[in-house]
Amino acid sequence: MxxxxxxxxxxxxxxxxxxxxxxxxxxxxxxxxxxxxxxxxxxxxxxxxxxxxxxxxxxxxxxxxxxxxxxxxxxxxxxxxxxxxxxxxxxxxxxxxxxxxxxxxxxxxxxxxxxxxxxxxxxxxxxxxxxxxxxxxxxxxxxxxxxxxxxxxxxxxxxxxxxxxxxxxxxxxxxxxxxxxxxxxxxxxxxxxxxxxxxxxxxxxxxxxxxxxxxxxxxxxxxxxxxxxxxxxxxxxxxxxxxxxxxxxxxxxxxxxxxxxxxxxxxxxxxxxxxxxxxIVIAGAEIAPTVTWGTSPEHALPIGEAVPDPDAIADADRAASVREALAYMGLQPKMKLTEIRIDQVFIGSCTNSRIEDLRAAARILDGRRAIVPGLVSPGSANVKRQAEQEGLDRIFQAAGLSWEDSGCSMCVGMNGDIVPPGHRCASTTNRNFRGRQGPGSRTHIMSPAMVAAAAVTGHLTDMRALLPEASR
Amino acid sequence: MKPFTSLSSPAVPLSLANVDTDQLIPARFMKRPRSEGYGGFLLHDLRRGGAGDTSAAVLDEPRFAGAACLVARRNFGCGSSREAAVYALADFGFRCIVAPSFGDIFASNAVKNGLVPARVAEEDVERLLQNESLLAGHPVVIDLAEQVIRAGNEVVAFDIDIGWKARLLNGWDDIELTRAKCREIDAFRARDLIERPWAAPSNNRPD
Incomplete structure (x- = not known):
């Protein structure tokens, strides 16, 4: 009843x-x-x-x-x-x-x-x-x-x-x-x-x-x-x-x-x-392309902002947690997010590996070359087939990224795909916890297009500047 | 499941917030059977100085040997649903985790394994983390029936879901509890097949 x-x-x-x-x-x-x-x-x-x-x-x-x-x-x-x-x-x-x-x-x-x-x-x-x-x-x-x-x-x-x-x-x-x-x-x-x-x-x-x-x-x-x-x-x-x-x-x-x-x-x-x-109500217009800087998904900011300064945070516990996150991530307070250089990229995971995600990344990568290595793992064998029919695999490979099979891959360091200690990865995954992508790994999470933008510039980047319409 | 009424043991003060399940047991240790024991991998990278961090090395301090209680800050056990995080805690010897809040899935997993997720106010956790008796390694008492923690002269109340409390106190087994409801389940299923015929997979024949 x-x-x-x-x-x-x-x-x-x-x-x-x-x-x-x-x-x-x-x-x-x-x-x-x-x-x-x-x-x-x-x-x-x-x-x-x-x-x-x-x-x-x-x-x-x-x-x-x-x-x-x-x-x-x-x-x-x-x-x-x-x-x-x-x-x-x-x-x-x-x-x-x-x-x-x-x-x-x-x-x-x-x-x-x-x-x-x-x-x-x-x-x-x-x-x-x-x-x-x-x-x-x-x-x-x-x-x-x-x-x-x-x-x-x-x-x-x-x-x-x-x-x-x-x-x-x-x-x-x-x-x-x-x-x-x-x-x-x-x-x-x-x-x-x-x-x-x-x-x-x-x-x-x-x-x-x-x-x-x-x-x-x-x-x-x-x-x-x-x-x-x-x-x-x-x-x-x-x-x-x-x-x-x-x-x-x-x-x-x-x-x-x-x-x-x-x-x-x-x-x-x-x-x-x-x-x-x-x-909770949020205005869509307030939302910008966003990236994480720390070791929790709550450590996220719009790409145009800077890494927080723990000395400017009144709450002692929060300041301490920001300090610890910055130390682990190897970042300086107040540095611009766009100054954070990366070592590799990952496009995949249950969060962002569907055909629409791959298209968004390919749109940024098309005709460009990644200056860091990276791995693309489509979310399923079906997504992989569809992406290949659309020629997306060729765009990823021409950009210098590896095009692999489907699995949880680099989202979680348990299957062989890992980020080496101290390396910084721009990733489409869901968790930037310490060591999540491998012991000592440093993860910045963001959308597929933002990862693609980081791949071609070598640092965290506002992908809007790389959209085809931005060059008109 | 072994019933839990109360325990008296040292308590480890882990002054960390947002301890996620990836920290509690890194994924690379999860390929082994439970029989091999997971306790040695508990908070591995924060105990062994992974990336230069030893913020959980307190677990190995001699004064806390034999501890069955862990005190931590908010959002303990957030993140993945891996029950191996609870196995690591249980195999290390813990039977109670005290924190202001827990990841929802973690707390449920804890109860299924006979661990008490004792929710206390933030200010009470801070008091426990600075309690001289606790820090000296003297036993604290966790009384589930009364829902209190005694550390030296300090008495702190804790919250726990009423259903979970009953399961822990009685050592009830979920599957046995459910089997006692088999008549209700059968009646539900018969009715549901009529009301939601579309809910069954349309094509689930062997390939």
Whole structure:
């Protein structure tokens, strides 16, 4: 029975999936899609120890992405631990009758890129995966969140999950975005304002005209980074953009069932008088191309600004944290962001490796040469094929960047693609934590076009100066 | 899961905020089975001087030997969902983490592994981090039933989700709790298949 009164989109999806009553400290929710990657071996070991079976293999999907190499996949020199993890995923999915998009599959890719491509992500679903960036799927109006290995085991065994209902936060971005300003810039601007824990305990609904104007790729980028602001998840109400993107995809409803589904999905909006626990409004015009300078995604500033000066910060704890970040990053207070020289670039990850991202980077790189090395890892085998059909691979390679296969790659230092100690990488990823891209690595996160601009200039650069229209 | 009622042990003061799960266990150590133990990799790069930083070397100070409690600043365990971060803490010997706030996924993972994520006010954490008894390595007491921390003469209250508290105190197992709801799950599923026929993948036959 649905509760009376106005409800948010978050409430509506929650109510549709609640198995136990609303009076309990935690609610048992039904899970519509469970996504697995190689790191799921801990969970499979847990269910094996219980001699449990997978309750709903038909709602469970495996994909190899976190540990897979992006080059020389067939090499006999492949790290035996990595080879073992990939084999474990093969064995576990096979044993339990779970469909897997494995290394040899034409649909393989990063889970949060390849799964939506297949039409497995739909509005109104509850989706989980043992990966914090599962919030990406919220772009479709799904209630999607990351879980740990014990919860993965629980979902495997029961197709349900115990959850405490989060508080509701709405973030409105109104008005038009300026030229070259992307969903990545919205995310970084937002996180810099609310802090890395600003949305803790909340589910976020993104709304407003600037959000509506985003493509599905842009929406995925924005929802992906909800976790960097501390959010449990982020989602966007589905609309015509969503429905058009989904229609005809392999696992999406087909024909008359798709039309019927769309009718249901149109109701997945927050009621006009629904109350949120917290509301934040940002004007789209205030957002500029943004980069991180420190060791947390909250350490982000518009490209035209300078590195902060800890001596000018009154709060002692904050000043100390800025000082530590600058020391790790090898930066001087007050230096202009555009003076920060880089050693390499990375374009990829579940945040920014879709076709639109690659096009944006290629637009800057076309006819130019990178003066630092770099790696481009498309988000899926499908994205790779499409990019090659469009000739984007040739633009990247002509610029001097390497064009590789799909995987989490340099986003997380666990698969062979790493940034050496002390090296500075301009990256399209989502986390600039210390050592995230490898021990001692220094990461600056930004949009794909901003990474491309850094590649051709050798330092952090405002990509707007390199847009084709800027030279007219 | 082993029930948690209270513990008495030294507490390690980790005066860091935003300790992310990449710090708690760097990704390169996560390819091994749990049986090999993850404790040695806890905060590896901040204990071993990676990039010249030893801000977590306090974990190895003799006065805190046998510590089962860790006190840290805000947003502890932010970042990735890797449960290996909790395995590293548990395998090192920790059973309680005290901080003003936690990454949402981390806190949930902690409870699943019998660790108490004890949420205290920022000013109380600062008091604990400067508490002479705690800094001398004397035992602190964590009382889950009463939701208090005792360090020398200092008594600090902590918050914890009511459902998590019940699970920890009783050592309840999530899967067993859920299996007790199998009738409700079956009824839900039957109803849901009718109400949302589009929710099942349309094409999920073996290749």
């Amino acid at each position: 649905k509760p009376a009164g106005p409800r948010t989109l978050i409430d509506k999806i929650w109510d549709t999936h609640a198995i136990t009553g609303h009076d309990e400290a935690e609610t048992l929710l039904w899970v519509d899609r469970h996504l697995l990657h190689e790191g799921s071996f801990h969970a499979f070991n847990q269910i094996a120890a219980r001699e449990a079976t997978v309750a709903h293999p038909e709602l469970t999907f495996g994909i190899a992405d976190h540990y897979v190499p992006t080059r020389d996949r067939e090499s006999p020199d492949l790290d035996p631990q990595i080879r073992g993890m990939i084999r474990q995923l093969d064995d576990n999915t096979q044993r339990h009758g779970i469909r897997q998009f494995g290394l040899g599959d034409a649909r393989q890719g990063i889970v949060h890129v390849a799964i939506p491509e297949q039409g497995l992500t739909l509005p109104g679903l509850v989706m989980v995966c043992g990966d914090s960036h599962t919030s990406t799927h919220g772009a479709f109006g799904a209630y999607a969140f990351g879980i740990g290995a014990s919860e993965v085991a629980h979902v495997l065994a029961t197709q349900t999950i115990w959850q405490k209902k989060p508080r509701r936060m709405r973030i409105r971005v109104d008005g038009e975005l300026g030229p070259g300003v992307t969903a990545k810039d919205i995310a970084l601007t937002l996180i810099s304002r609310i802090g890395a824990d600003g949305a803790q305990g909340h589910a976020i609904e993104y709304a407003g005209s600037a959000i509506r104007a985003l493509s599905m790729e842009g929406r995925m980028t924005l929802c992906n980074m909800s976790i960097e602001g501390g959010g449990r998840l982020g989602l966007i109400a589905p609309d015509e953009t969503t429905f058009a993107w989904l229609e005809g995809r392999p696992f999406a409803p087909q024909g008359a069932q798709f039309a019927a589904a769309v009718e249901d999905w149109r109701g997945l909006v927050s009621d006009s008088d629904a109350a949120f626990d917290r509301e």
